[in-house]
Amino acid sequence: MAAGMTVSSKLRGLLMQQLRGTTQLYFNVSPRSLSSSAQEAFKSAPEELSGHNYESIQVTSAQKHVLHVQLNRPEKRNAMNQAFWRELVECFQKIAEDSDCRAVVISGAGKMFSSGIDIMDMAKLLQPPGDDTARKAWYLRDLISRFQKTFTVIEKCPKPVIAAIHGGCVGGAVDLITACDIRYCTQDAFFQVKEVDIGLAADVGTLQRLPRVIGNQSLVNELTFTARKMMADEALDSGLVSRVFPDKDVMLNAAFALASEISSKSPVAVQGSKINLIYSRDHSVNESLDYMATWNMSMLQTQDIIKSVQAAMEKKDMKNVTFSKL
Numbered sequence: 001m002a003a004g005m006t007v008s009s010k011l012r013g014l015l016m017q018q019l020r021g022t023t024q025l026y027f028n029v030s031p032r033s034l035s036s037s038a039q040e041a042f043k044s045a046p047e048e049l050s051g052h053n054y055e056s057i058q059v060t061s062a063q064k065h066v067l068h069v070q071l072n073r074p075e076k077r078n079a080m081n082q083a084f085w086r087e088l089v090e091c092f093q094k095i096a097e098d099s100d101c102r103a104v105v106i107s108g109a110g111k112m113f114s115s116g117i118d119i120m121d122m123a124k125l126l127q128p129p130g131d132d133t134a135r136k137a138w139y140l141r142d143l144i145s146r147f148q149k150t151f152t153v154i155e156k157c158p159k160p161v162i163a164a165i166h167g168g169c170v171g172g173a174v175d176l177i178t179a180c181d182i183r184y185c186t187q188d189a190f191f192q193v194k195e196v197d198i199g200l201a202a203d204v205g206t207l208q209r210l211p212r213v214i215g216n217q218s219l220v221n222e223l224t225f226t227a228r229k230m231m232a233d234e235a236l237d238s239g240l241v242s243r244v245f246p247d248k249d250v251m252l253n254a255a256f257a258l259a260s261e262i263s264s265k266s267p268v269a270v271q272g273s274k275i276n277l278i279y280s281r282d283h284s285v286n287e288s289l290d291y292m293a294t295w296n297m298s299m300l301q302t303q304d305i306i307k308s309v310q311a312a313m314e315k316k317d318m319k320n321v322t323f324s325k326l
Helices: 002-018 023-027 034-041 082-097 133-156 172-178 207-215 215-226 232-238 247-265 268-281 287-299 302-315
Strands: 057-063 066-071 103-108 161-165 169-170 182-186 190-192 229-233 243-245
Touching: 023 172, 034 182, 057 082, 057 232, 057 247, 066 082, 066 247, 082 133, 103 247, 133 172, 161 172, 161 207, 161 247, 172 190, 182 232, 182 247, 229 232, 232 243, 243 247, 268 287
Parallel strands: 066 103, 103 161, 161 182, 169 190, 182 243
Antiparallel strands: 057 066, 190 229
């Protein structure tokens, strides 16, 4: 009790000093003017990450607290095969529990981000065994639910996930990026809700998340019913992506600089923000405020607040502040 009161008293004193005119100076950081150290961070050679051994994806430690998840079937345009649907779940479950990781960048190897589902590889799975309609339906429902989990696990992962998209982002790849928190793309990128062209309705997240991402139901309907391509400029104008870059290298540098900036902040603050943003998206304002109050009644007691305020008052770079693992 006494220790708690001491912390609270110290925090009040620091906050009062901070509010007397210094807050804006140190917390008004633009994502377009990231520190030079953050921009340089991606240039160091990535480290292979132990414990992440997969056929369809590659996971590397790009820099401190930042992981790079790369779709890694370039010869197949990163088409999503059976291994992918299983491995991405395992990958992000491990990332969610990795106390060293604070941000993730996901990209595609080769000439494009992803061409979507690998029809040839998945053909057998899409043919239910037996001849009883009810049992076939039960099998397919279970299969679709498992596929949905592949991208929901990204959304549920408390670490912010930045999608870096170049070239084509087709079909299932749109499902994937709409489950991410931030989306960057290159000028040559295009996005295509392709499912109607192969005779089905998109069923692993696009129809549920895309309307919330871009906030334009008419445009979502148009893209879904026609399977037309949305080019990079339109994606930026609609809000699907937040920035467009001239090429893949420039985009990846920016994505890793952003990830570095995010990872320098308190993980309690960042991960709590992600969880509450998603909760608020799916609930009323009053419900979300109540959830937030309940959340912060414990999280406001973190030492990260004192460390952040002290760093701001002392004009320290947040990258020099050491936050405990989470």
